[in-house]
Amino acid sequence: xxxxxxxxxxxxxxxxxxxxxxxxxxxxxxxxxxxxxxxxxxxxxxxxxxxxxxxxxxxxxxxxxxxxxxxxxxxxxxxxxxxxxxxxxxxxxxxxxxxxxxxxxxxxxxxxxxxxxxxxxxxxxxxxxxxxxxxxxxxxxxxxxxxxxxxxxxxxxxxxxxxxxxxxxxxxxxxxxxxxxxxxxxxxxxxxxxxxxxxxxxxxxxxxxxxxxxxxxxxxxxxxxxxxxxxxxx
Numbered sequence: 001x002x003x004x005x006x007x008x009x010x011x012x013x014x015x016x017x018x019x020x021x022x023x024x025x026x027x028x029x030x031x032x033x034x035x036x037x038x039x040x041x042x043x044x045x046x047x048x049x050x051x052x053x054x055x056x057x058x059x060x061x062x063x064x065x066x067x068x069x070x071x072x073x074x075x076x077x078x079x080x081x082x083x084x085x086x087x088x089x090x091x092x093x094x095x096x097x098x099x100x101x102x103x104x105x106x107x108x109x110x111x112x113x114x115x116x117x118x119x120x121x122x123x124x125x126x127x128x129x130x131x132x133x134x135x136x137x138x139x140x141x142x143x144x145x146x147x148x149x150x151x152x153x154x155x156x157x158x159x160x161x162x163x164x165x166x167x168x169x170x171x172x173x174x175x176x177x178x179x180x181x182x183x184x185x186x187x188x189x190x191x192x193x194x195x196x197x198x199x200x201x202x203x204x205x206x207x208x209x210x211x212x213x214x215x216x217x218x219x220x221x222x223x224x225x226x227x228x229x230x231x232x233x234x
Contacts, residue, residue: 060224063092068118069232070204075221078114092116096210096218108183108211112218114225115207126200131166134175134194137205141179158182162189171198172231180212187212191222195231204231 060073079100081093095104096111104113121129136145146159163178174195180187188211195204206229208222215222 060228063094063116065118068202068204070116070118071228071230071232072114072116072206072225073228074114074225078112105207105209108186108188109209110211110214112208112210112214112222112225115205115209117205119203119205121196121201121203125203129196129200129203131175134196134203135164135177135192137194138192138207139179139181139190141177156181158187167193167195170232172196172204173198174204176226183211189215191226193226193229195229197231204229 058076061076061078062071062073064071074094075096078094078096081095081100081102092115093100093102093105094114095101096113097104097109098111104111105115132142132145135141140146140149140154140156141161146156149156158181160180161177162180163176165176167174167176172195174193176191176193178189178191180189182188188209191208193204193206196202197204206226208225210218210222
């Protein structure tokens with residue numbers, strides 16, 4: 001199984017095992033110095049656009065990391081999770097649940113959750129980067145990665161590959177993967193975009209996740225969030 005972070009995820013099965021595996025993601029992020037989408041320090045710019053000239057209701061909340069030239073937007077009802085409540089203090093999380101919680105990511109989620117981060121890569125990480133390693137960044141997606149995970153004793157259920165696309169757009173390249181696993185017996189869908197800049201010095205991640213029925217109900221909003229993810233610059 002590909003291990004970009006230098007630590008193989010401890011996935012014991014997509015129930016409590018997924019939660020344990022993704023809990024370790026926060027530790028790996030801190031080791032590698034992941035930078036979060038900063039709050040009021042000035043790197044984060046949050047704005048709302050109006051529905052029309054006659055309305056003040058916000059249509060989307062825009063989030064920008066100007067230092068790393070990364071941007072995305074979320075519906076205004078999707079609230080940011082308190083940074084202190086995240087296991088990975090460098091990550092940024094938005095949650096559509098009535099009570100936003102860091103506990104809704106990487107487990108069964110009945111409302112959409114959005115996870116975003118940017119990593120500066122060293123020489124060794126850059127040399128090992130490939131489209132397949134991007135696909136397998138968080139969970140095994142490719143056939144070889146899933147076979148390797150099974151040989152290592154991990155148990156998985158209900159994997160489905162729904163969409164796979166390679167992104168080569170201007171200054172960035174990467175992949176978008178839409179895939180599913182059963183989490184605690186519930187079909188959970190993950191829309192994962194992983195990009196790198198033209199110099200291959202940074203790795204950008206946007207993950208949108210919720211259960212299958214939620215994904216169907218919110219498919220237009222989720223598609224808008226994913227399409228809005230923009231990375232510019234070298």
